[in-house]
Amino acid sequence: MSDHDYRPKSKVGQWFNDRLPLLTLANHLTDYPTPKNLNYWWTFGGILTFCLITQIVTGLTLAMHYIAHADMAFESVEHIMRDVNYGWLIRYIHANGASMFFLAVYIHIFRSLFYGSYKSPREIIWILGIIIYLLMMAAAFMGYVLPWGQMSFWGATVITNLFSAIPLVGEGIVTWLWGGYSVDNPTLTRFFTLHYLIPFLILGLVVLHIWALHVPGNNNPVGIDIKKPSRDTVPFHPYIVIKDGFALLMFMIVFAFFVFYAPNILGHADNYIEANPMVTPAHIVPEWYLLPFYAILRSVPDKLLGVVAMLSAILILAVLPWLDTSKIRSAVFRPLYKQFYWILVADVLILGYVGAMPAEGLYLLIARVATAYYFLHFLVILPVLGFKEKTLPVPLSITEPVLGGSPNLAAARDKESKIE
């Protein structure tokens, strides 16, 4: 925050700004020096903000028509789909918006992993991000319960039952969560309340996330610290605004395609069957974005250890800045890490795939190997790699490689443009 000396031009502006420095904030946000070499993977922060706002606005509208009652929830959703003006549009945006949100957040997280954005001095931004991600999963899970279809009901039953794995108090906790002896109306009403609350918590955390970002400034594809402002940076407005806007529009085209032409493809057909505690679906599967963790859960034969493994898989990310011992941020200059990075990407995808399959035979074996590798990557490979890896020389500034540095730098730059 180098712009505290900003002073509005008009007298009124000065009067107001001395009392509440909103204009200083606005000035900071427009002038905020941003590395000029950010590629399109960096546009997902803005896209995610759009996703959050979209979910909140459509969600508020849906809440005006939805009835959180076990006997009426399913019917009220059909009422929204049929009789509320453009209710089908609002609901499909909200339902597919959740998938789009996760698609964007996974790209955002994997961008961070590739370019080492979680490393010093950005650990707090990263940890805030992990908390946001956890809350997103909670919100998405509870949101999926609200239509009170078969997958809603049985998904809620399976996930809440995980808490019964806790020794001694487990059963008690589950009963407390349910508000009864099975998933029923009290469960639905509290899930609705929490589903309503969490997005606003996320919004608050997003403000902190951005605040924390604006202290050290953005990381960049080269992963070096840069002088701000300098020839390496551009003001946020108009340069980044227009670039984020362009990327957001591309994203919205994909989003619109799902909403208008394949609105149910990401959901499960069983959720159009009203919840029935007497009939269990053939396969109970969570939404696609939770599948990798579901696979980890099921790959451990012991229930308690499975839950521990699943939670660890997420929480391990919070200590990632200290597990990764390499001083170099960007994978562009880490030839070995780059390969392990792509193996991890494949590993998570495989976990997602087997998470959708029945937990038996070959699928179970694959899930176990992939789970083991997931932890191996974070607990062994990353710490060791920091000491063993021969990294490529890192340029001194963003402009340097272009001005004709060493051959290595030219190669690095070349690689960069390919990623863009």
Add this chain to the structure above:
Amino acid sequence: MKNLYKFFSIIVLIIASNSYSFAAEKVEYLKTDWSFKGLFGKFDRASLQRGYQVYTEVCASCHSMKYLSYRNLSEKGGPEFPEDQAKAIAASFEVTDGPNSDGEMFNRPGKLSDKFVMPYDNVKAAQAANGGAYPPDMSVLVKARGGGVDYIYSLLQGYEEAPEGVTLDDGVYYNKYMYGNKIRMAAPLSDGLVEYGDGTNATVEQMSKDVTTFLMWSAEPHLETRHQMGFKAIVYLIILTILVYFSMKKIWSRVESEV
């Protein structure tokens, strides 16, 4: 570019993995041309009207359609019966209303605002009348089955003699498209079962197609609006994206020239 390719294959894989539940089933569904598929897909009005006839003459004796109202039959994007005809259809059903000022429930002819009258009072009554099996409500049936319209269309034509080695209990039938091949519904259609007003030959295939079209509409009554709006929205977004792209190039040219 290679990395970009990797990323997209990832995304495709994640999405593809979601359609797992039918990858396991080896049966190929019967295919037909659905007029409502595609960017500009619309319902075939005549087929919807015939489909309603099949529903009401055949399916409705067991299957409810509780989320639909008679007014929907004359609404835009649906079968679009003239309002008089929809009123007449509604009036042909008896609806229980009340209580009146004497505190009594009474029967009256249906109105446009009434929901489709259900064949049974409740699920238990439906089960009792159907050997314990509940004929599912058909309002959103197409969306509640993984194979969607193709599955329903195939199922209606998938009744066969049970192959050797398969024993069927009383009231259970063999259907090659049903999950597990055993179904509690007898083959509902046979050639000439209904007499179409427009002279269309009522073959099993034709009736299956018509009633499935009708079920698609009942599950997605705003499908036509959705397709029309979607096309406009996407064209609008593409044009805006192109404009923003050139603005971006213009703005960034100041920086690139400086570098």
